[in-house]
Amino acid sequence: xxxxxxxxxxxxxxxxxxxxxxxxxxxxxxxxxxxxxxxxxxxxxxxxxxxxxxxxxxxxxxxxxxxxxxxxxxxxxxxxxxxxxxxxx
Amino acid sequence: xxxxxxxxxxxxxxxxxxxxxxxxxxxxxxxxxxxxxxxxxxxxxxxxxxxxxxxxxxxxxxxxxxxxxxxxxxxxxxxxxxxxxxxxxxxxxxxxxxxxxxxxxxxxxxxxxxxxxxxxxxxxxxxxxxxxxxxxxxxxxxxxxxxxxxxxxxxxxxxxxxxxxxxxxxxxxxxxxxxxxxxxxxxxxxxxxxxxxxxxxxxxxxxxxxxxxxxxxxxxxxxxxxxxxxxxxxxxxxxxxxxxxxxxxxxxxxxxxxxxxxxxxxxxxxxxxxxxxxxxxxxxxxxxxxxxxxxxxxxxxxxxxxxxxxxxxxxxxxxxxxxxxxxxxxxxxxxxxxxxxxxxxxxxxxxxxxxxxxxxxxxxxxxxxxxxxxxxxxxxxxxxxxxxxxxxxxxxxxxxxxxxxxxxxxxxxxxxxxxxxxxxxxxxxxxxxxxxxxxxxxxxxxxxxxxxxxxxxxxxxxxxxxxxxxx
Numbered sequence: 193x194x195x196x197x198x199x200x201x202x203x204x205x206x207x208x209x210x211x212x213x214x215x216x217x218x219x220x221x222x223x224x225x226x227x228x229x230x231x232x233x234x235x236x237x238x239x240x241x242x243x244x245x246x247x248x249x250x251x252x253x254x255x256x257x258x259x260x261x262x263x264x265x266x267x268x269x270x271x272x273x274x275x276x277x278x279x280x281x
Numbered sequence: 282x283x284x285x286x287x288x289x290x291x292x293x294x295x296x297x298x299x300x301x302x303x304x305x306x307x308x309x310x311x312x313x314x315x316x317x318x319x320x321x322x323x324x325x326x327x328x329x330x331x332x333x334x335x336x337x338x339x340x341x342x343x344x345x346x347x348x349x350x351x352x353x354x355x356x357x358x359x360x361x362x363x364x365x366x367x368x369x370x371x372x373x374x375x376x377x378x379x380x381x382x383x384x385x386x387x388x389x390x391x392x393x394x395x396x397x398x399x400x401x402x403x404x405x406x407x408x409x410x411x412x413x414x415x416x417x418x419x420x421x422x423x424x425x426x427x428x429x430x431x432x433x434x435x436x437x438x439x440x441x442x443x444x445x446x447x448x449x450x451x452x453x454x455x456x457x458x459x460x461x462x463x464x465x466x467x468x469x470x471x472x473x474x475x476x477x478x479x480x481x482x483x484x485x486x487x488x489x490x491x492x493x494x495x496x497x498x499x500x501x502x503x504x505x506x507x508x509x510x511x512x513x514x515x516x517x518x519x520x521x522x523x524x525x526x527x528x529x530x531x532x533x534x535x536x537x538x539x540x541x542x543x544x545x546x547x548x549x550x551x552x553x554x555x556x557x558x559x560x561x562x563x564x565x566x567x568x569x570x571x572x573x574x575x576x577x578x579x580x581x582x583x584x585x586x587x588x589x590x591x592x593x594x595x596x597x598x599x600x601x602x603x604x605x606x607x608x609x610x611x612x613x614x615x616x617x618x619x620x621x622x623x624x625x626x627x628x629x630x631x632x633x634x635x636x637x638x639x640x641x642x643x644x645x646x647x648x649x650x651x652x653x654x655x656x657x658x659x660x661x662x663x664x665x666x667x668x669x670x671x672x673x674x675x676x677x678x679x680x681x682x683x684x685x686x687x688x689x690x691x692x693x694x695x696x697x698x699x700x701x702x703x704x705x706x707x708x709x710x711x712x713x714x715x716x717x718x719x720x721x722x723x724x725x726x727x728x729x730x731x732x733x734x735x736x737x738x739x740x741x742x743x744x745x746x747x748x749x750x751x752x
Contacts, residue, residue, distance in 0.1 A: 202505075209506055224370045227356060242354045243462065243479045 198269060207265060211257030218257070219250040310427070311500060313410070314420045314559040318583025327398040328407045336452075339459040344676070346463075353461045357705070363637075364705070366674055368644050375633050382629065384509075386622040388516040390614070392523045395509070396576035402502050403576065405453070405495035406562070409446060416442040420559070446496050447488075454488025500563040504574050514573065519604040520613050524577050526557075526568045526599045527607070534568075539592055550594050557581035557599060567599060643681075644672030645732050645742035654749045662715040663750040669710045671732065673702040679734040683712070687728035688748060689720045700732075714748060721750040 228245035232238075240248070341348035343361050350359040358365040358373065365373055384395060396403060417423045417438055429435055458480055459467050470476045476484070494502055503510050517523070531551030537543065543550060551568070558566045560580040565572050567581045579601070586596040603612045650666035658664050673679055681700040685693045694713040702708045714728065726748045734740035 205505065213508075224367050224373075227367070241477060241479065242356070243477065243483075246353055247479045247482065 203265060203269075207258050207261035211254055211261050214257045215250055215254035218253040219246065222253075223249060311562065311564045312420045312423055313562040313580065314556070314584075315414065316560040316580040316583045316587075318586055320579035321583045324398055324407065324578065328404050331399060331401075331404050332408060336456055339456055339464040347465075349460065350463060351461050352463070364674065366644065366672065368672070368674075369640070372633070372637060372640075375629065379626070379629055379633065382622065382626045385516050386619075386626055388513055389518070389521060389618055389622055392517065392521050393513055393575070393577035396503065396513075397578035400576075402494060402499075402507070403578065405491060406499050408449070409495040412445050412449065413442055416445065443496075446492055450488040450492035450495075451484070453491045454484040454486070457487045458484050500574070500576075503563060503576050510573065510576075518616075518618055519608075520616055522601050522603055523571050524567060524575060524579055524582060524599065525571060525602050525607060526551075526581075527597070527602075528568070531568070531598050543594075550589070550592075550598050552588065552592060554588055556584040556588055560584045641740060641742065642673070642675035643679075643732065643734065643740045643742045644670075644674055645730065645744045646670040646672075647730055647744045647746045649746060649749075655751070658715060661718070663718050663721065663748075664713050664715045665748050667712050667714065667746060669712055669730065671700065671702055671708045671710060673704060673706050673708075675740065676704050678703050679736065679740065682733050682735055683710075684731045684733075685714060685728055686731070688716045688726050691716045691720075691728065691748075716748065716750070718750060721748075724752050725749050 223246055228242045228249075231245065238245070338349050339347060343359070346359055348359070348361050350357075352359060356367055387394060413423070417426055426435060426438065455467070455471065456464070461483075462480055467476065467480065470480075498506075528549075531549040533547070533549055534551035534553045535546075535548045536552050536554070537546055537548055541548075555566075557568065558564075558581075560583075561567070561575075562578060562580065563574040563576060565574050567575065582599050582601070585599040589596050589598055606612050646669070648668045648670070650668065653666075656664040656666070669683075671681065679702060681702070683693065683695070683700060685691055692715045694715065695710060697710060700708065700710065728746050728748045730744045730746060732742045
């Protein structure tokens with residue numbers, strides 16, 4: 193009941209947007225240090241282009257950060273609101 | 282405008298359901314009224330200038346390559362006469378810090394000028410609004426059209442607008458990818474329907490983001506997503522230029538005929554025409570004071586000045602001013618905060634320029650062959666194998682001399698007689714180092730490789746490595 197207080201759209205953006213920005217930073221730092229050509233995922237030489245590796249890397253970073261964001265959202269908002277119905281956390 | 286954050290005085294006594302409903306309202310579309318005036322003209326100039334720069338720059342060339350190209354596939358960033366390699370990551374980081382400091386400095390001086398004039402979100406939203414006005418008409422016509430049920434005419438108009446928006450977004454997405462992948466090649470591939478899958482993905486992704494942000498989200502990006510919007514006020518002080526309504530002049534507000542003298546009528550200069558609210562792209566009332574949603578676009582200044590002219594009053598009922606000036610004091614432009622920002626900015630810029638001028642455009646990486654600790658040759662010498670990566674980061678081709686030191690009698694063997702690397706090229710060179718067992722002081726010795734360009738002694742690189750032998 194109290195979870196209705198934070199709109200679902202806002203929750204989605206609160207997870208997806210910061211994780212997007214973090215993913216950009218993480219991708220930039222990681223691939224400045226490591227050349228995609230020097231990466232052998234699971235020991236195999238991949239046919240994927242460098243741009244492809246950057247893109248996949250970025251999407252993976254985004255996914256991982258988003259998962260972290262979902263965890264934060266869950267622990268920060270939901271529990272607080274369960275204890276105090278009617279509050280916004 | 283509905284205030285989505287409104288909670289009435291009886292909130293505590295309402296049920297959860299009612300409170301939830303009053304706390305949240307879906308964003309209503311804001312129809313900013315078109316405005317004309319000095320700042321509107323400045324903004325149009327800004328929009329045209331910045332968009333021009335954005336769409337034209339990838340097509341500029343410099344010494345055989347694209348002038349501004351963050352070449353991700355080739356892992357080089359070309360910024361006109363500067364070429365940065367991944368090894369130069371530090372310089373890129375410093376450049377970004379300088380950009381940030383410039384933003385903070387300008388914000389401390391002039392408030393949110395970035396938001397109102399330069400921010401891509403503002404710039405593209407202005408362009409999209411212009412297209413929308415050309416297709417759907419002015420504010421009133423747009424509101425009327427949206428209120429109508431769907432019809433052939435409405436569909437035609439909306440379809441035209443969205444088609445133009447999508448085409449513009451697609452071009453924007455294509456140009457964006459052109460900053461990261463040579464645009465002439467990308468263009469040729471596009472015409473031949475031969476673009477790589479990831480380039481396609483990013484063109485569509487970025488095009489769609491432009492379409493969504495500028496077509497639909499608009500001021501909601503500023504209000505809910507932008508990090509700068511949240512921390513910009515941390516750089517403000519009482520001497521920062523902000524857009525402000527002058528309540529001493531304007532209050533008490535009230536409409537009156539042109540012929541009426543406001544002083545005798547006991548009225549301030551504000552005639553409550555609400556034009557300042559109608560032109561506001563974020564839908565606030567600047568007369569309530571500075572709010573964080575205000576992006577300082579100064580549309581309200583233009584609108585109000587226009588009305589002041591019509592009423593025969595002095596311009597500037599809403600204007601750029603500072604908190605100090607509003608309180609009747611004097612604005613100090615040169616103050617400690619400004620000095621400190623300026624000094625830090627200048628020092629970092631000078632340090633960067635000097636450091637970059639000292640940069641040696643030669644890179645050397647040494648990777649020891651890890652398959653074996655060491656080898657014994659047929660002559661009884663201890664041998665270690667290395668792969669050297671030689672990066673010629675210079676504009677010209679060079680031939681290099683390679684030497685090694687650190688162990689008495691150490692010899693260097695390579696298959697190639699001459700080390701010649703083209704400009705911007707990378708050479709992988711296997712080398713073998715041999716030493717007498719007796720000359721080795723320990724199981725692991727430090728050696729130093731030295732690479733010098735034959736025609737330029739300043740182009741020198743040294744790398745440490747380990748030479749391993751028996752106990």
